Amino acid sequence: MNQLKSIQTIGIILILLLGINNISFAAPIQVDIKYLYYRNGWDNYKTLKDGSVLYREKDFLKIIFTPSQHAYVYIFSKGSSGNFYRIFPQREFKGKVVNNFNPVSAGKNYYVPKKDKMFSLGGVAGKETIYFIVSKHADVELESQYNQILHARSIKNPADEVVASRALEENVLNRDITDIVYDPMSAKETPKPVPVYEITEAGKRFTVIRDRLLSCEGCVLGVTYELR
Secondary structure (H helix, E strand, O other), X not given: OHHHHHHHHHHHHHHHXXXXXXXXXXXXXXXXXXXXXXXXXXXXXXXXXXXOEXXXXXXXXXXXXXXXXXXXXXXXXXXXXXOEEEEEOEEEEOOEEEEEOOOEOOOOOEEEOEOOEOEEOOOOOEEEEEEEEEEOOOOHHHHHHHHHXXXXXXXXXXXXXXXXXXXXXXHHHOOOEOOEEOOOOOOOOOOOOOOEEEEEEOXXXXXXXXXXXXXXXXXXXXXXXXXX
């Protein structure tokens, strides 16, 4: 009888442990994030949101994110011309090694394009969109579609690039949509300090409050701004 009870007890413990592991595995990826833009002479960065207006040759763009767990992140920029560019992951930015690779690590701050660099804004005026995708696994289809875009560019075939870009955009737009909670700690009564990002740029130090991505597996966040 005692032996039977021991076996039952062990069985219950194993079931509980398996349940806890499954809950942990199913937990969504939490991502702290900040879309920023800056103009020389400003006292601090501003938060880039849907509908923001930025100016060519004047404003600069930067993205910072911190995942809560091991994950795969893909960030694409769609210009007013309709062209797609992957800005994360990438090995180089304008000839400078940045080594922003997947998978990303839990608790690590990632700076796009680089901690001490920003994207300068030029090109054609119009609407531009940044797509942010996070997943627990590598997105083989998405990576393959972007490689097709790169191949079309390498052989200077604009028609194939348009076809490949449309396929990638369809993939992105068919995903569930997520959003950002801006300044998520402000509405909570907590003694904990508000989490921030500290940035040093051109000898100046800036502090910005982190935002929070409402994440779900493979969802997409799209932020569209106007470039003038």
